Amino acid sequence: MLKRILSLLLLVSLSAPFAKADEGMWLPMLIKRLNHADMQKKGLQLTAEEIYNVNNSSLKDAIVQFGGFCTGEFISAEGLLLTNHHCGYGQIQSHSTPENDYLTDGFWAMDRKQELPNEGLFVDILVRMDDVTGKVLEGINNNTPEQERMQLTAQRMQAIAKEASSNGQYVTYVRDFFNGNEFYLFVYERFNDVRLVGTPPSAVGKFGGDTDNWMWPRHTGDFSMFRVYMSPDGKPAAYSDKNVPYKPKHHLPINIGGVEQDDFAMVFGFPGRTKRFMTSEGLKLDVNQLNKSRIKLRDKKLALWKEDMDKSDATRIKYASKHASTANYYKYSIGQNDGIKRMKTVEGKQADEKKFQTWADANAERKALYGTSLKEMNEAYAEIEKYNLGSVYLNEAVLGTEALLFAYRMSALNNALKSGNAEAAKKAAEDLQPRADAFFKDYSMPTDKKVFASMMKFYHEDIAKDQQPEAFKQLVAKYKGDFNKLADYIYSNSFVVDKQKVDKFLANPTQKQLANDPAFALVNSIMENYQTNIAPKLAAANAKLAKANRLYVAGLRQMNPDKVYYPDANSTIRLSYGSVKNYKPVDGVTYETFTTMEGVMQKEDPSNEEFIVPAKLKQLYEAKDYGRYANKDGDLIVNFITDNDITGGNSGSPVINGKGELIGLAFDGNWEAMTGDLVYDPDYKRCINVSANYVLFMVDKYAGASNLINEMTIVSTDSPGATEAGTATAATPADSSAELLNAAVKEAKADLAAGKSSVKVKKKDGKKSVKLEVKN
Incomplete structure (x- = not known):
């Protein structure tokens, strides 16, 4: 051996x-x-x-x-x-x-x-992928009304994935590519x-x-x-x-x-x-609104976390993963904004869009199909800009505060309790218990309280007043804009920040207790306001954007038939x-x-x-x-x-x-x-x-x-298959190198089996040669 x-x-x-x-x-x-x-x-x-x-x-x-x-x-x-x-x-x-x-x-x-x-x-391990564009878009063309197209493609994607799952044996999904112009099925085994x-x-x-x-x-x-x-x-x-x-x-x-x-x-x-198919208006929105907001909110949150992490090993361990994850894209947003400006990316996109518009307008058929896509995208982005901060701050400030995120996760239980469905409520409470255990294992209430005061102040100052819920504005008025006092009220009276109180509640939950909890009431009011007054407007704008994007990308590929595009x-x-x-x-x-x-x-x-x-x-x-x-x-x-x-x-x-x-x-x-x-x-x-x-x-x-x-296959030089630990089986490259190596290994094994303590083997094939020295 x-x-x-x-x-x-x-x-x-x-x-x-x-x-x-x-x-x-x-x-x-x-x-x-x-x-x-x-x-x-x-x-x-x-x-x-x-x-x-x-x-x-x-x-x-x-x-x-x-x-x-x-x-x-x-x-x-x-x-x-x-x-x-x-x-x-x-x-x-x-x-x-x-x-x-x-x-x-x-x-x-x-x-x-x-x-x-x-x-x-x-972990998910890929079994196969298939092009299912024909199945998803069968009977759909550019004359199909957009709402009908969206419903048909969604239904077909779901049906194709379900069929491929073999009754749940595999994890499957269909994803769209090139902004809805192509569709592929992915089949995985999940371990x-x-x-x-x-x-x-x-x-x-x-x-x-x-x-x-x-x-x-x-x-x-x-x-x-x-x-x-x-x-x-x-x-x-x-x-x-x-x-x-x-x-x-x-x-x-x-x-x-x-x-x-x-x-x-x-x-x-x-x-x-x-x-990367995003147009200049979309880039400006990301740079000037999304990234700036993310940088501002995360900078403050990271500083507050770090302050307490430096004071306590227990807090350091609890917040290590959260801090690292948050810091990663905080810094990324800064670098992205700098790079966009340095590369003059917006200006480059505008030049490309001008060429596209000229190409689309040069032909009546193309103009009818693609001529208004850029205009419609710009209109959609203008509408998104009005309401986008409400979405960004919901995720970064509101649900970025741990107590409010945990309170929001009780929404399913709240709905079950309101409906009077005892079985559903029991199941929801049982599902929440392991989440509560994990939450409190890595939670510091005093730290989160400081984050809450800071994030709610930003939310109050930066979100348009007509997009804020009345309940939140009333709380701000009650405490005269003092967010530390507002935090004192929430964290002193909410049971969601106390492990023993949460366990007791989940053992016998009531809708009245949950509805009256100040943390749940606050996050619920913000979420209901978002779903009623902000999300529908963003959805309409994004639907308009999706159609225009799909046509724009299809037009680009038609305009440049010799270019190989990647999705x-x-x-x-x-x-x-x-x-x-x-x-x-x-x-x-x-x-x-x-x-x-x-x-x-x-x-x-x-x-x-x-x-x-x-x-x-x-x-x-x-x-x-x-x-x-x-x-x-x-x-x-x-x-x-x-x-x-x-x-x-x-x-x-x-x-x-x-x-x-x-x-x-x-x-x-x-x-x-x-x-x-x-x-x-x-x-x-x-x-x-x-x-x-x-x-x-x-x-x-x-x-x-x-x-x-010892269980790895380690290659000791730039040759394929040579190992210093584990197996000596060669890898399989697309030339004769593996054949040479396998022949050398085979000869070496035979010599060692015959009792030799050391072996030297040399094999040649044209300009390629392999020398193998082995000691038993």
């Missing part, structure tokens, strides 16, 4: 064409038709079928949607899953206590029994037993904190590990100690050969939402491709492609919690004890950048080389290209990744979790 392959050298004559940034998040089932030839020119050595295949294992089988908000990838045949530290942060935080502070100290399961279950966490396996301390996983967030250069070990479990018969199942590790159809070999400028890279994952991201599985690439953020400055441990130590600041370096990591650095994970210069690569097109939801996505091997995982974008959701920046767009070398170094040398290393 092969115990250790000490060295492997594959010499291949390959051209390295100059690579430029590639815009687009592509549907994997369309790669063969749209992108494969271009990807090959940049260094891809896999066939399209090795990337996406319904009937045979392919890269897609190694990719999962993690919790519905991030991406993960299988890195062993035993269901071991890699994702970002910030993606698993909520689970890490939920298991942390002041006595077992996994956020600060990290956590490593040294055997399967130590792995920690996570209620509510799931609900996902256990925490390992995480570095936050001093590694969040190194640089908010200061470095969205910035390059970075030195962050943003990763965590989980394991997916299934029932003994191979089916998805709820948590049980009888479950066994999931056996993925494919897992990613991990290449620790390092990265260099212009190396091919693809990112495979679940990008969230982009709006906006919508949390469905996508692939982007590009290269390891440096960039110049400003004149006279070049940012290199990777950072090393040297930079971690240069940033160290023991007085700043964002830049603390754990003692053991310092020891490993001082000894230069990087093991096999150092590069050819003896340095340990921590992070690297590529020009892949990504957005939120791609967090945790694998960065894969041309042979289908993992070289890192995406965790951030760069400050200079925060416009990514709205417009692609070919000069500045970069994807920031944690190196596979740093991940394995932390697991192996720092944590000593050799049990995890």
Whole structure:
């Protein structure tokens, strides 16, 4: 048996064409038709079928949607899953206590029994996707009334998804693409037993904190590990100690050969939402209203949270995940506004729209179909602007206050109690109990009270008075605009901020008690006002906008028949491709492609919690004890950048080389290209990744979790399939390299079986050769 392959050298004559940034998040089932030839020119050595295949294992089988908000990838045949530290942060935080502070100290399961279950966490694994545009739009044309079209498409999407679910065996949905011009079905298996396996301390996983967030250069070990479990018969199942590790159809070999400028890279994952077909008026609305409001409200909330987090370890742990999540898009909004102005994006969109209007008006048929789409969009945006703050502040200020959000979650119980349906009320109360337990586990009433006073003051000052509920205005008048006194009244008299009172209420709920609760009454009045006076107006404007958008995008594609368009991201599985690439953020400055441990130590600041370096990591650095994970210069690569097109939801996505091997995982974008959701920046767009070398170094040398290393397939050089741990089975690239390696491995095994203690094998095929040295 092969115990250790000490060295492997594959010499291949390959051209390295100059690579430029590639815009687009592509549907994997369309790669063969749209992108494969271009990807090959940049260094891809896999066939399209090795990337996406319904009937045979392919890269897609190694990719999962993690919790519905991030991406993960299988890195062993035993269901071991890699994702970002910030993606698993909520689970890490939920298991942390002041006595077992996994956020600060990290956590490593040294055997399967130590792995920690996570209620509510799931992963979705793609089974297949299908183009169902013809089924959804059958009999529908541009003469179909819009309301009828909306009803028909919604009904058909639901029916197609239901049929594909096989009576609930699969999670299915149909999503629209190109603003309602195309439709695709997605079929997933959902696994609900996902256990925490390992995480570095936050001093590694969040190194640089908010200061470095969205910035390059970075030195962050943003990763965590989980394991997916299934029932003994191979089916998805709820948590049980009888479950066994999931056996993925494919897992990613991990290449620790390092990265260099212009190396091919693809990112495979679940990008969230982009709006790149948005017109200039929509961009102005996002910049001037949505982002400005989000920045203002989150800035205040973050400051209030941090103030109390700094005073108490218990509060710090409770609010760590909430603070990190809120801070992420607070900073993103700032960067996005700056980027839109720098790129003159609005002006560019206006020029494009002028060209479109000229094209549409040049032909009577086109004018009839597309001629008014821009005008109607502008009218819709003008109407949305009048009421949009009511929507933004509802989410950011009202429901962004924890007590009000929890009170709002009692609405279903309130409705059941009002209707007199005792069975429904009992069920609603039972459903609320675990939510209440989770809520109070991470809740500080004094902290939330300060947030409430601040958020309600902003709501009073910034929302048009005719859009505020009368009950709220009366409360403000009663307390003469003193929001601290208003907060005193709410938090002294509401039972929803007290765990014992909530438990007592849920044991015997009455509609009178809930209706009279001041927190519930306040949030209920704001919500009813929104649903009555604001939501209908926004819905009408958005319906008008949707039709105009659909026609505009259809017209664009018709106007430019030779251009290959990609659809906006919508949390469905996508692939982007590009290269390891440096960039110049400003004149006279070049940012290199990777950072090393040297930079971690240069940033160290023991007085700043964002830049603390754990003692053991310092020891490993001082000894230069990087093991096999150092590069050819003896340095340990921590992070690297590529020009892949990504957005939120791609967090945790694998960065894969041309042979289908993992070289890192995406965790951030760069400050200079925060416009990514709205417009692609070919000069500045970069994807920031944690190196596979740093991940394995932390697991192996720092944590000593050799049990995890041993189950991975680790590639020791840039050759496919060479392993230093686990199996010696080769990967399958699209050239003869795998055949050479497999032949060498086969010969080596035979020699070892014959009693030889060491083996040297050399195989040649034209310009390609492989040398294999093995010790038993």
